[in-house]
Amino acid sequence: MKIYVDADACPVKDIVISEGRKLGIPVILVTSFSHFSTAEQPSGVETIYVDSGADAADYRIMKLAVNGDMIITQDYGLASLGLAKGVIVIHHKGFMYSNENIDQLLQTRYLSAMARKSGKRTKGPKPFTEEDREEFRRLFKQVISSKL
Template sequence: MKIWLDADASPRPVKETLYRAVQRVELPLTVVSNHAFEIPRSPFIERLLVASGFDEADNEIVARCEQGDMVITNDIPLSAEAIEKGAMVLNFRGEKLTKANISARLSMRNFMDELRSSGVDTGGPKAFSAADTREFANSLDRELSAALRRGSK
């Protein structure tokens, strides 16, 4: 199992939680972004810097992830493609996205895009909080534990 982080929009607490977790369970993490930022030196963490541009990081993650991998992202279309390939997806607030709930998420995302493009102010997501960090950490721990029990290392 390999973990892929869609890092450009990832909140710092998510990154830090993920860095500590992969060190603990000794699973490989690839941090995919189109701009450089500091990552810890670790045999389990690698950076994949992609070209700047719309969906470059997403496209790279989809091209490289495989069945049984884990993808960490808030991007709904990326989530859908990763799920289709058999990857497990967690968003930055620790919510697991699956075949059972991704269609509704895509529909809502598309609806909100249509509203925004017609000039409706839909607001943005709520600010990322300490509670969100805890929920992400708890979900990540549950999913990693389950994967390790299945022998996905």
């Protein structure tokens, strides 16, 4: 198992790295060159830089991920592709994407995009809270321990 993180705007990278390292699971952070850093990553953590173009990180993650791996993302499109490949996909707010919920999530995203396109204002995501962080940590640890 490897853990791929759609890392550009992921607020739980530290949790993923910490828990992954404890269990010796490789963590791969996929991020755009616009977030380039010379900071050294701990052992077991790799950073892959991609172009800043739309979906470049998603394409790279999908090229690398295989059945049984894990992806951490807030991108419903990437989640859908990952599920189709047999990958475990978790949102940073602490819920798992599944074949049962992905269609509804994609439909909601589509309807919001159509509303914005027609000039309507839509609500953005709620702020990321400490409760979200702890819910992610709980679910992440639970899922990882069940797969080992």
